[in-house]
Amino acid sequence: MSQVPIWFERKFEFSFPAELHPNLLARLRGTPARFEEVLRGRSREILVRKPQQKWSAQEHSGHLLDLEPLWLARVDDYVAGSAQLTAADLKNRKTDEANHNARPLEGILAEFRAAREKLLKCVDELDTSLFARVIPHPRLKTPMRLVDHLYFVAEHDDHHLARIWELVDPKR
Numbered sequence: 016m017s018q019v020p021i022w023f024e025r026k027f028e029f030s031f032p033a034e035l036h037p038n039l040l041a042r043l044r045g046t047p048a049r050f051e052e053v054l055r056g057r058s059r060e061i062l063v064r065k066p067q068q069k070w071s072a073q074e075h076s077g078h079l080l081d082l083e084p085l086w087l088a089r090v091d092d093y094v095a096g097s098a099q100l101t102a103a104d105l106k107n108r109k110t111d112e113a114n115h116n117a118r119p120l121e122g123i124l125a126e127f128r129a130a131r132e133k134l135l136k137c138v139d140e141l142d143t144s145l146f147a148r149v150i151p152h153p154r155l156k157t158p159m160r161l162v163d164h165l166y167f168v169a170e171h172d173d174h175h176l177a178r179i180w181e182l183v184d185p186k187r
Contacts, residue, residue, distance in 0.1 A: 019174060047124070093164070
């Protein structure tokens with residue numbers, strides 16, 4: 016049984032100052048390396064194992080790649096001053112249909128690194144005033160600043176990283 020809290024049951028508090036955005040960007044820059052560290056050198060059997068028919072470690076990694084376009088679309092929402100952030104597919108059909116277990120792990124990791132670099136390059140080019148811009152989040156039904164969105168992405172990364180650690184090293 017997983018010790019990682021269920022993502023959709025998480026509550027978020029966005030009370031920190033927008034000036035913390037450099038810290039969040041550093042955290043997001045480190046995600047590809049952390050995923051590579053936990054996954055590289057693991058046997059294919061461990062990477063694709065699906066306990067209780069839930070996602071494997073490799074599918075969790077593919078899921079992060081699948082969500083990079085959503086994170087980028089939401090950054091674009093802040094730039095455009097949209098009325099609401101782009102909604103996610105809460106059923107995760109893209110990940111379920113992608114068959115990430117049939118793909119080479121190195122491809123998933125390389126694509127994730129490139130997609131994350133694209134997201135961070137886009138954010139790096141923004142005027143700092145945008146980090147405090149507020150747009151409602153469609154699922155959470157709460158106002159979210161761009162800096163909060165970055166925190167949300169970092170927490171989502173860590174959620175899946177924690178789950179992957181459980182899957183590849185069950186005695187942890």
